[in-house]
Amino acid sequence: MCQNELYFNTITPSGEMNIIIYRDSIYINDTAIKYPYTLSGFSISSDKIFLLQDASGKTSDYESCNLNNISAYSFDGKLLWKIHEIINEKRAFGHMNVYDAKTILVKEESLEPQLIVDGHEYLICQSVYALKFIVDITKNKLIKRWSNNW
Numbered sequence: 001m002c003q004n005e006l007y008f009n010t011i012t013p014s015g016e017m018n019i020i021i022y023r024d025s026i027y028i029n030d031t032a033i034k035y036p037y038t039l040s041g042f043s044i045s046s047d048k049i050f051l052l053q054d055a056s057g058k059t060s061d062y063e064s065c066n067l068n069n070i071s072a073y074s075f076d077g078k079l080l081w082k083i084h085e086i087i088n089e090k091r092a093f094g095h096m097n098v099y100d101a102k103t104i105l106v107k108e109e110s111l112e113p114q115l116i117v118d119g120h121e122y123l124i125c126q127s128v129y130a131l132k133f134i135v136d137i138t139k140n141k142l143i144k145r146w147s148n149n150w
Helices: 083-087 101-107
Strands: 006-012 015-021 025-028 031-034 039-044 048-053 070-074 079-082 093-100 121-127 131-136 141-147
Touching (some): 039 093, 079 083, 101 121
Antiparallel strands (some): 006 015, 025 031, 070 079
16 A cells, blocks of 8 residues: 555445545545545445545635535446535535434434435535535435524
8 A cells, every 4th residue: 555545444235345545536446436636535325435626726715716526426436426416506615424314413403303314315515615515315405505604
């Protein structure tokens, strides 16, 4: 293993996975997901992997940030969607996590329980300006958007 890679093994409902992460690509078992940008994070659901592209631009100006910097891929490397296709906005994101239905209600205390479907998985993404989005990744649908500052 070289200095700029991370290797781990995990088990999901889809089976065992060996994952190797480089700055510009991820290998799931023997399938490569090449990514043309520097990765700053990833998260794994039961059937998808979410890649977070580094949002920083050349300056601190928001206009130079990399927008729509979350992508969803299947475990066989197929691009499923980019975040703007789900939220219908162009945003730069700095953080994301995948949660199951039970955990998201604990993590997000202000979330209305009637929005959450048992057995579904959710992606919480936070933009660089503190807007939060919760996406039902089982249905690929935005269920809530709000600001931590309001």
